[in-house]
Structures are given as structure tokens and as C-alpha cells.
Amino acid sequence: MDxxxxxxxxxxxxxxxxxxxxxxxxxxxxxxxxxxEYKGIMQTAASSLNALLDGFINPDLAYATNATxxxxxxxxxxxxxxxxxxxxxxxxxxxxxxxxxxxxxxxQKVSKVxxxxxxxxxxxxELILALIxxxxxxxxxxxxxxxxxxxxxxxxxxxxxxxxxxxDLGVKEALESCGGNYFEVLFRAVLPQVSPELISYxxxxxxxxxxxxxxxxxxxxGGIGAPLIFAIRTRTWPRAAVIIIVLVITVSxxxxxxxxxxxxxx
Amino acid sequence: xxxxxxxxxxxxxxxxxxxxxxFLILGSAWxxxxxxxxxxxxxxxxxxxxxxxxxxxxxxYLPKIIPxxxxxIQMALVGTFVGAIVALPTAVLxxxxxxxxKWLHVPLRFILNIFRTxxxxxxxxxxxxxxxxxxxxxxxxxxxxxxxxxxxxTFESIEAIDYGQVEALMSLGANKMNxxxxxxxxxxxxxxxxxxxxxxxxxxxxxxxxxxxxxGGIGQTMEHNLAWRNFDKVGTIIIxxxxxxxxxxxxxxxxxxxxx
Numbered sequence: 001m002d003x004x005x006x007x008x009x010x011x012x013x014x015x016x017x018x019x020x021x022x023x024x025x026x027x028x029x030x031x032x033x034x035x036x037e038y039k040g041i042m043q044t045a046a047s048s049l050n051a052l053l054d055g056f057i058n059p060d061l062a063y064a065t066n067a068t069x070x071x072x073x074x075x076x077x078x079x080x081x082x083x084x085x086x087x088x089x090x091x092x093x094x095x096x097x098x099x100x101x102x103x104x105x106x107x108q109k110v111s112k113v114x115x116x117x118x119x120x121x122x123x124x125x126e127l128i129l130a131l132i133x134x135x136x137x138x139x140x141x142x143x144x145x146x147x148x149x150x151x152x153x154x155x156x157x158x159x160x161x162x163x164x165x166x167x168d169l170g171v172k173e174a175l176e177s178c179g180g181n182y183f184e185v186l187f188r189a190v191l192p193q194v195s196p197e198l199i200s201y202x203x204x205x206x207x208x209x210x211x212x213x214x215x216x217x218x219x220x221x222g223g224i225g226a227p228l229i230f231a232i233r234t235r236t237w238p239r240a241a242v243i244i245i246v247l248v249i250t251v252s253x254x255x256x257x258x259x260x261x262x263x264x265x266x
Numbered sequence: 267x268x269x270x271x272x273x274x275x276x277x278x279x280x281x282x283x284x285x286x287x288x289f290l291i292l293g294s295a296w297x298x299x300x301x302x303x304x305x306x307x308x309x310x311x312x313x314x315x316x317x318x319x320x321x322x323x324x325x326x327y328l329p330k331i332i333p334x335x336x337x338x339i340q341m342a343l344v345g346t347f348v349g350a351i352v353a354l355p356t357a358v359l360x361x362x363x364x365x366x367x368k369w370l371h372v373p374l375r376f377i378l379n380i381f382r383t384x385x386x387x388x389x390x391x392x393x394x395x396x397x398x399x400x401x402x403x404x405x406x407x408x409x410x411x412x413x414x415x416x417x418x419x420t421f422e423s424i425e426a427i428d429y430g431q432v433e434a435l436m437s438l439g440a441n442k443m444n445x446x447x448x449x450x451x452x453x454x455x456x457x458x459x460x461x462x463x464x465x466x467x468x469x470x471x472x473x474x475x476x477x478x479x480x481x482g483g484i485g486q487t488m489e490h491n492l493a494w495r496n497f498d499k500v501g502t503i504i505i506x507x508x509x510x511x512x513x514x515x516x517x518x519x520x521x522x523x524x525x526x
Contacts, residue, residue, distance in 0.1 A: 033342030035336065036401050045396050052392070081294035088291045119519075123511040127475045128504055131492070136312035137305055141298035146305065215387040218478055222298065225387075229479065232391045240392075244384065251383040 007053050048235065055237025056245070064242050072227075072243065076250055079223035082141050083209040086148025091202045093189075097121075098160030104169060105190070115161070122154025126212060130221040141222030148209050148216070156205050163197040164190060178216070200265045203258040210251050327499045331487055331506055336465030338483035339510070340470040341401050341476070345408025350462040353413050357420035357458075364424060364442075364450060375421075380413030386472045391479035401482030408472060412465045419461045420454065427453045460525045463518045470514050474507050 064072045068186060099105050101114030130147035137143050172189040180188070191198075215226020231240035358364055360374040390407035397403045431449040440448070477485025484507055491499045 028343055029347050032340040032347070035340035036344050036405050038402050045398075048396055052396070078298060081298040084290060084294040085298055085300055088295075119515060120508075121514060123471070123508060123515055125475050125507070127478065132312055132315060135315040136308045142300045143299055144307065145295075145300050188321060211383070211385045215385045220389065228388060229391055232388075232395055235395060244388065246403075247388075248380055248383045252379060255383070 010160065040173060047245035051235065051237050052241070055239075055241035058238055059242035059245060060236075060238040063239055064246060072224075072246060075224045075227055075243075076178035076246060078141055079213045080210070080227075080241050080250070080254075082144040082148065082213040082221075082223050083206060085145045086207050087152060087202060087206040088155055089145065089149030091198070092203070093149065094160055095198075097153055097157035098164060099186075099190075101157060101161040102164040104165055104167075105207065111161075115158075118154055118157045118161070120154075121150065122158065124154075126151035126216070127219055130216050131220050134220055139222075140219035144213060144216040144221035144223055147221060148212060151212075152205050152209060155208075159201040160194070160198055163194045163201070167193050196265045200262045203262050203265075207251075207255050210254055214247055214251075238261065291329050315497065318497040318502065322498070323501035323505055324496075324498035325502060328506065329500045330364060331484065331503055334477075334484045334487045335506060337401055338473045338485075338507075339470065339514075340406050341408060341483050342466060342473040345405045345473070346403070346412050346462060346469050347465040348409040349412025350416050350458075350465060352409075353416035354458060356413070356417045357424060358415060358446065358450070360421040361424035363427075363429070364446065372427050378414050382418060384411075386411040387479060389479040390476045394480045395453055399482075400478040404473060404476040404481030404483060407476065407481060411472070412469060415468070416458070416461050420458050423454045423457045423461075424450060432487065439461060456525050460522045463522050463525075467515055467518050470511055474511065511517050 067073055097114065097118055101111050101118050103111040105111075106114065126147050129150055130143055133143040133146040137146070167190070171193060172185055175185050175189045213223045213225075214228070215225045216231050217223045217227070220226065224243060228243045228247070229239065231237075231243060301413065343471045356374065356378070360378065362371050365371065386407050389410055390404050393403035393406045397406065426496065427450060431453070432445055435445050435449050473483050473485075475485045476488065477483045478489050484503060488500060488503045488507075491497075
């Protein structure tokens, strides 16, 4: 009977390369650890941890039920509003960017430039965008909407262009062969075909933006972030706890709903 | 001859959905006080700030921001490493096809979900309150956030593996550890590595801004300069951060493409 021989990758060059990769990775991690100095836990750590847990046991319920502009419900609603508007703005702007980055629409060379532009947008931190927009429209929710709207293009346009690149080209070619002009091809062949994926990605980004919108308040761009950070800085733990609890519940519910819709779509 | 009846498409439901979504979008724009004309009318103010930042940026400041930038990279490296190491066994326990006891993976997933819902920035500010200012708090926050992210992605991959290999090993009498070692791990390791690198990408971006709450890295330097209104120095920091993040993104995307 034949023996089964498993061929191992024994080429010396490959082995050396693999060892080199491992060395680089471990070197990097070692270097990383060397830079993080552990100053020891503050003496107050135990008591502040206790106070924090105490805050979670006795959350500030008066704040949670305060229905005025200064209350928690308003701040949460504002956060959701920022996330919805920001996602919508970016989904609309992402479509032209996605077309520009799709190889089967604009050709190889242009798509490379488009992809680079999209990556550049993605790497620009949203907090800095928020700062820039605060100087335009002043502090408040609109600055947050604009920051999310621009920052999300980076991810949405990338995902959109991947969807467009993997679509069935037959419909597009059929329309082109019938003499359809550019916009007819776009609106009757390309977009209808990828629209379930587009909507699904937009919902996914909405989930992410919900989390992002809750930190934008840090620089004054509206939402729940400002009261939360303020409560943590002043160590008003009961209030910080109630905000975190409500935030986690809200984000989880939105995740569930949007996840269900996404499952149905694709 | 039989008549062919074409059923009318259900327009009502579709229109209702479109109406609801439009209402949601317009309602939230109104609630947040978003006014597109105001934005366009005030764009010149933004260009003034951009001018003070980038025309020209204070490039002589560059040598001074290299140490905090290195610290940012170190924070992301350590945070990703610790988070990813803890995430692998957790993901195995949280997957419902390897260990079939419900009481283990249901609560585990619940905890993982909570970790993922709390933004890294909020975690960082909590840890700053406990551990004090500095990179250590940031690393703990990043590690916990990465742990939640990678565990979730990995347990989903474990649930989606090709079960034939597991059954083949079981039919030969392999125990659980052997199944894990020879059937599950080889299938998910490339994806797990790819998720880890993705986590690093996310963490670099997060670490660059964690300094806002005092958790170390380049964000702290930027916050100080903004507070002093040294906009030309802020411009340098933004450009430098942007270049570093972009380079790391491109490298890691190239590695991930080769992995999966």
C-alpha cells in the first residue's frame, strides 16, 4: 500500500523568512511593553473603585427621569439623532466616492487613486474633524453630524466599492449595449443591484456611529459624551453609572434591531 | 387557456418603510438642529482655522512629538497583544459548536457584548480615574476593547468552520483537545491573525485620541497645544499622526490581504 506522505514546507529560505517574521513581531511587542511604564495603582484606586461600584448599585435615577434639556433622555435622543443624520449624510456622499474607487466602473488607474483618497479619509480622526467643524458651526450637535458624515465616508465608500466590484456585470453591459447613457446605467443597473448591500453596510456603520457619537461630546460636538466625561472627571459616580448603563442598553437595542434588519436584507 | 395573473407587488409595505425612514432622518436632523445653509454660510470660518493650522504648520515642532507618537504605537501594540491573547480561549468557549453547554457561552457572549458597547474613550476615562493619568490606563482600555472585538469576530469564525474535519477526527476517536488542536485551530488561525492585525489598525487610531482623557500618547500633546491655541503645532501633530496611521493602515491591509 502506498504510504501517505504529507509534504512539509521545508525550503530553507521560507523557514528563515518565517523565523524573521516571528522575530519582528516579538521584537515589536517587546518594544511596546518596554515603553508602557506601570506606575503602580494609585493609593486612591481601591476607594475610587469602591465608589464606582457603589455608583452602579445606586445610580442617579433622578437624572435618568429628568425630561428637560439637561436630562439623560434628551442627551440620549440627541446622540441617536447625531448618529442617524451623520450616517445618512455619509451614505449619500459615499456613493460617488465608491464609484470612483470601483475598478469595474472607472478603470484600474482611476480606481487606485479613488481607493487612496478613501483610505485617507478613513485615517483622519473624527475628533479632529469634529474640532474643525466646531469652528465652522459652533459647538453642538451639527458639528458632530458633520464630523461623522465625513469620517464615515472612509469606511462606507470602501465597502460600497467592494460591493460594486463584486456585482454581476451582465445587467450593466445589457443596458450599455441598448444605448443607455451613464446615468441610466448607474440608476437602473448598478445601484439597484447593490442596494441591499449598500443599505446593510449603512446600517452597520450606523451601529458604529452610535458608539462614536457618544464620545464626540468630549470636544463639544453634542450628545451624551459631554455629560458622561464630566461626570467621570468630577467623580460623580452615580451619574456616570446611570449614563453608562443607559448607553449600553440603548446601543445593544440598536445593535439588535439593525442586526435583524441586516440579516433579512442580505 | 389559462390566464397568467401577475401578482401586484406589495407597494404599501415598501412605501411605509420609506416613509418611516425619511421621517427618522428628517426628524433627527431637525432634533439636532442641523441646518445645511448655516453650514455652507459659515464654511469660511473653518477655512480660517485650517489656515492657522496648516499654512504653514510649525515643522520645527516635529522632533518633539516623535516620543509621544512612539508611545502611541507602543500603547496600540501592547493593548492589541494582551487583548488578542485573552480573546482566543474566550472565543473557543463562546462558540456554540465546540462546547455545547449553554450556561457557559450565553453569559460569556453577554459580557463580550457589553465590552463592545462601551466606547474605548469611556473605558479609558474610567481607568484614568482608577489608575491615574498615563499610558497604562490607555493600554488597559485598549486591551479590554480589543478583547471584546476579536473574541466576537473569532467565535463567529469558529462557528462557521467546515465541520467535516471535526467529524473526521471524532470518528477516529480524537478527544476534545485534539479536535481543537488539529481541526479547529488550523482553520481559524489565519482569520484570527487577520482580526488581530485589524484590531491593531483600530487601536492605533483609538490610541491617537485617547490622550484627550489623559490616557497617554499623542492625543495628550495635541490637547495641551489646543488648550494653548498653538494651532500651527496642532497642524504638525495632525499631519504627523495622519501619515503614521496611513502607513500602518496600508501595511496592515497588505498583510491581511495575503493572509485570508
